[in-house]
Amino acid sequence: MELTKNTITLSRLVLDAWNNYEETTDAIVPDTFPDIVRIAAVYGNAQLKDDAPQSGRVLISGSVRMTVLYVPEGGGLRRLDIPISFAHIEEAAGINEDSQLFVSCRVVAADAHVMNSRKLSVTATLSISCRVFASDTLSLTSGFAQDDGQLEQLTSTHTVTVPVAVHRREFTLMEDVNLPDFSRYTSIAASRADLRLSDCRLMNGKAVLKGDAALHLLAETTDGTLENTDCVVPFTQIFEVEGMADNQQICVTFSLRHLDAELRDDGLIGVGIGASVLLTAFETHTLQLVSDVYHLEHTVHVETQPVTLPSSHPLAELGCEASETIPVGMKIAQIADVSAVLDTLSNEQSHSVLRMMVCIVYRADDGEYYSIHRAVHMPLSLPDDTHQVRLNGMQCRASATISGEDSVVLSLSGRCSLLCDEPLQLNDLSALTIDENTVQSAAPVSVILRYVDAEERLWDIAKCYRTTVEAIRQANQLSTDHFSAHSQMLLIPVQ
Secondary structure (H helix, E strand, O other), X not given: OOEEEEEEEEEEEEEEEEEEEEXXXXXXXXXXXXXXXXXXXXXXXXXXXXXXXXXXXXXXXXXXXEEEEEEEOOOOOEEEEEEEEEEEEEEOOOOOOOOEEEEEEEEEEEEEEEEEOOEEEEEEEEEEEEEEEEEEEEEEEEEEOOOOOOEEEEEEEEEEEEEEEEEEEEEEEEEEEEOOOHHHEEEEEEEEEEEEEEEEEEEOOEEEEEEEEEEEEEEEEOOOOEEEEEEEEEEEEEEEOOOOOOOOEEEEEEEEEEEEEEEOOOOEEEEEEEEEEEEEEEEEEEEEEEEEEEEOOEEEEEEEEEEEEOOEEEOOOEEEEEEEEEEOOOOEEEEEEEEEEEEEEEEOOOEEEXXXXXXXXXXXXXXXXXXXXXXXXXXXXXXXXXOOEEEEEEEEEEEEEEEOOOEEEEEEEEEEEEEEEOOEEEXXXXXXXXXXXXXXXXXXXXXXXXXXXXXXXXXXHHHHHXXXXXXXXXXXXXXXXXXXXXXXEEEEEOO
C-alpha cells in the first residue's frame, strides 16, 4: 500500500569532538639574550591555519605562539617568542567535502621548563573542538494514500526542534586602538580576546550580527613592570545565509582563528583579529505519525525501521561563578594578570560542571614576577528535565585580589550558551501489505462483555477484537478523551 510521508530537511551533526592534547618543542636562547635563571610566566596564543573536511575525516593545522617571560641574570624580565606547529585529524562516517565544518582551538595551559641556562622546553596544551554537519532528509509515515474504510490506524504526535540550516562564515577585524599614556609602555607581552554577541537578526536571507571583541592586553612598561589593560573593538557583520527564514530561531557561535596586537611607535595598538562564526537555524515541527495499524477483515503485514530524530534546541543563557582562596607562600605586591580558559564540560546527573584553567601572574615583594596555575570547577544549574547538554559558547571574567600577605582570592563569573539534546527514537512504518486472501473469522456473537482490571488502552482492546475504538466508546458512553480503561466492565461490539 502506498504510504504518505512527512518530510523533514535538517542538518545532522555527524561529528562533535572535543579533545585535549599537548605539543612540545625545545628552544635555544638567542645569542643576544641573557641566560635564563627562572621562568616567570608563559602564555600561548593559538593560530588556526587550515581546517578542511575530506572523505571520512577532518584535517586541522596551525601554530601556537608561545610567549615566555623569564628572569635573566641580574634580574628584570625578558621575553622570548617561540612557535609550535600542530596538526590534528578527526575521523567519522558521513563526512565529505560538502560538509559544514566548525573548529575552535584554545590553549588551556602553557608551560616551560629550563633545561639549562641557554635551552628550555615549552609545552602547549591545546583544546580542539570540532563540529561537522551534513545535510539530511527524513521521510516518516503519516498515513496511507488509499483507505478502504476498514483500515484502523493509531497516530502519535511528536514535537521536535531540529537544526535546519548551518552556515560557517569568516570575518576579519582590523583596528587601531588608543592606549592611554602610551609613553609608559614598551610592548605588548601577551594578548587575548573574547568575541561577544549583542544582537543577531535574520532579514531577507541575510544574518546581521552586532557585537564586539573584548581585548585583554598585558603590557610591559618602561620601568620593567607588567600592567593589564582592556579595550573594546565593536563590529557589525552581514552574511548571506541561504535556507534560513526570518522567523527561525538562530544560534551563533564564535571561534577565534588568530589574534595579533602590536604597540607601534605612534602609540597606537594595531589589532588584527580573524574569526569564524557558526550560524545555526532551528525550526520546530509537529509530526503526526502512524505508530500502529490493523485491518478489520484482513491480515496485515507491517515493516518498520528504527529512526533517530536529532532533536535539539538552544537553552537560555546560564550564569555561573566560583571563588577560591589560593595561598602563594610569599608577600604579594601586585597582581599583574588573571586569565581563565575553559578546559572541559562534564555532564552529571543533575548539573553540568565547567573546568576552568586559571593562571595568575603576580609581582612579589622582592620585585620579581611569578605565576601560579589552578584548575577551578564552576557548576551549572540546568533547568528541570534537562540532561544532555552541549556547550555552544562561553564568556568568563576572571579577577583576583590580594588577601593578607601571602594569598589571593580568585573570582570567576561567566555566561554560558548551551544546546539541549533530546534525540527522539522512533520505529517508522516503512511498508504495509494487506493480505486480501486471508479473511478473519467472524465472531459468534455481536457483543462481548469484558471486565478490564489493570489499565489497558482502548486501542489494544479494539485491535484484539477486530473492532474500533470509536465503537467501544459509543457502546460504553465514553467521551473522546478516554483512551484507556481500568477497573470497569466494557461492552465490546465486534464485527
